[in-house]
Amino acid sequence: MQKRQGYKLFLENNSMKIDEKDIELLEILRKDCSLTKKKMARKTGLPLTTVHNRVARLERDGYLQGYRARIGWKKLGYGISAIISMSVDYKTKNYSQEETAKRIMGLEGADSVSIVAGGTDIIARVRAKDTDELNDFITKKLRKIEGIDKTTTFVILKEFE
Numbered sequence: 001m002q003k004r005q006g007y008k009l010f011l012e013n014n015s016m017k018i019d020e021k022d023i024e025l026l027e028i029l030r031k032d033c034s035l036t037k038k039k040m041a042r043k044t045g046l047p048l049t050t051v052h053n054r055v056a057r058l059e060r061d062g063y064l065q066g067y068r069a070r071i072g073w074k075k076l077g078y079g080i081s082a083i084i085s086m087s088v089d090y091k092t093k094n095y096s097q098e099e100t101a102k103r104i105m106g107l108e109g110a111d112s113v114s115i116v117a118g119g120t121d122i123i124a125r126v127r128a129k130d131t132d133e134l135n136d137f138i139t140k141k142l143r144k145i146e147g148i149d150k151t152t153t154f155v156i157l158k159e160f161e
Contacts, residue, residue: 018063021046025054026063033067078127080134081111081156084142085120089149097121100147109137120152 024044028035035043041051058064073081086104088097097115104124105113111125124142128134138151 073127077129080128082126083154084124085152086122087150088121088147092147095147107141
């Protein structure tokens with residue numbers, strides 16, 4: 001199994017009780033969280049009870065924070081994905097960047113929202129059926145939120161997970 005580059009550095013500087021087999025289990029679950037523990041045991045060469053106990057410990061200690069389904073957005077008719085970066089106007093009365101991010105996340109079409117540092121204040125991943133719907137999201141919903149100053153939209157051509 002090919003490991004991500006940062007994992008080796010993490011293991012070398014790690015004072016927590018996590019080892020290469022734990023990282024391997026996390027990577028297996030990241031790729032396919034629907035795998036049974038029996039299949040994970042086969043992939044790692046660990047006994048089934050060891051896999052069960054390690055996964056339970058990774059969950060308990062916060063290394064594994066849930067399981068997610070990967071949705072076939074195009075199958076559902078959402079052919080457009082975009083990242084929208086936003087600058088905010090901090091002069092807005094009683095402005096809260098966190099509340100603004102939560103409002104954006106509440107909009108239909110918003111998939112994820114993050115507060116970031118740098119030349120942009122907030123980024124959002126959105127999904128739309130077509131460019132008209134994406135345009136409506138930006139011009140009729142997003143830009144109507146108080147505090148949003150400027151937006152830049154990056155249409156995603158191909159996604160890799």
